[in-house]
Amino acid sequence: MYVEHSYEKRGPLPQWQSSCKHLFCPCYPEDGYDLANIDSKSLLLSMKKLQQPDGSQFRTPVTVTLGVFFLSAAPGVLFLSAAPEMAGVGSAVRRIYLAVYNWIVFAGWAQVLYYTILALWESGHEDVYGAVERPLQFAQTAAIMEILHGLVGLVRSPVSATLPQIGSRLFLTWGILWSFPETRSNILVTSLVISWSITEIIRYSFFGMKEIFGFAPSWLLWLRYSTFMVLYPTGISSEVGLIFAALPHMMASQRYCLRLPNKWNFSYDYSYTSILALAVYIPGSPHMFKYMLSQCKKALSKSKTV
Numbered sequence: 001m002y003v004e005h006s007y008e009k010r011g012p013l014p015q016w017q018s019s020c021k022h023l024f025c026p027c028y029p030e031d032g033y034d035l036a037n038i039d040s041k042s043l044l045l046s047m048k049k050l051q052q053p054d055g056s057q058f059r060t061p062v063t064v065t066l067g068v069f070f071l072s073a074a075p076g077v078l079f080l081s082a083a084p085e086m087a088g089v090g091s092a093v094r095r096i097y098l099a100v101y102n103w104i105v106f107a108g109w110a111q112v113l114y115y116t117i118l119a120l121w122e123s124g125h126e127d128v129y130g131a132v133e134r135p136l137q138f139a140q141t142a143a144i145m146e147i148l149h150g151l152v153g154l155v156r157s158p159v160s161a162t163l164p165q166i167g168s169r170l171f172l173t174w175g176i177l178w179s180f181p182e183t184r185s186n187i188l189v190t191s192l193v194i195s196w197s198i199t200e201i202i203r204y205s206f207f208g209m210k211e212i213f214g215f216a217p218s219w220l221l222w223l224r225y226s227t228f229m230v231l232y233p234t235g236i237s238s239e240v241g242l243i244f245a246a247l248p249h250m251m252a253s254q255r256y257c258l259r260l261p262n263k264w265n266f267s268y269d270y271s272y273t274s275i276l277a278l279a280v281y282i283p284g285s286p287h288m289f290k291y292m293l294s295q296c297k298k299a300l301s302k303s304k305t306v
Helices: 015-023 040-049 085-122 125-141 144-152 159-178 187-213 218-226 228-253 270-305
Strands: 002-006 068-074 077-083
Touching: 085 125, 085 187, 125 159, 125 187, 144 159, 159 187, 159 228, 159 270, 187 218, 187 228, 218 228, 218 270, 228 270
Parallel strands: none
Antiparallel strands: 002 077, 068 077
């Protein structure tokens, strides 16, 4: 969209046009153009102070529309260009991206749940991890993008709530289950992946539908903000139990440990990191549960008023 202000006067260069030179916005091409240095605010303020040949003030009937705008100069013509439609395009691209992201990760978690049930039916809980390893690693690692979404403002979820939850799950996925195979046959793996997968299937389908249609069904809204009351405690208990189960294997294998002497003169014990992670669960778990409970009350009360 262009808002054009045209000057039809020809002949000698009027006073108000010659005054434009100091603004890096010359009105004639022989003066050259330096559009990169235009200060639009200073330009508009200066134009309001300019005088016409008769001594009267020159008025600039320029209406700035909300949006992204830029200034350009041409022989005898000053254009103020506005692009409010760019905001609409950006919003559409954002919604398409988030919809695709949510449904792809939804498919990953649906695979996890399907293969879990199949493994339980055919063999038992000892084979659950082997059946779900790849889709579990894909779906859980993809959640890193949610931290980036919060940082750049694509979503409104606070990073302070997203980071510890995703960090703890990545620690379990890669730092415990993948790193210490001895834990994979533990029955807590089954309760862990069932709790995670049901929670995420509901969550990603909820956000996926909101991005596509602008709303989610009331039953899905209820599931989104109610099932955590059961699935969060079972998931957290499974996480803590698997870290405890892995501790003896960490100490025996010395995996990821660094002992003295070494050229860095530094020692590190991975089991201490795991114990520290367990300590974080003590204040972190109640905090997260209270946060989700407050979100539940807010969302469900809002849906009733609507």
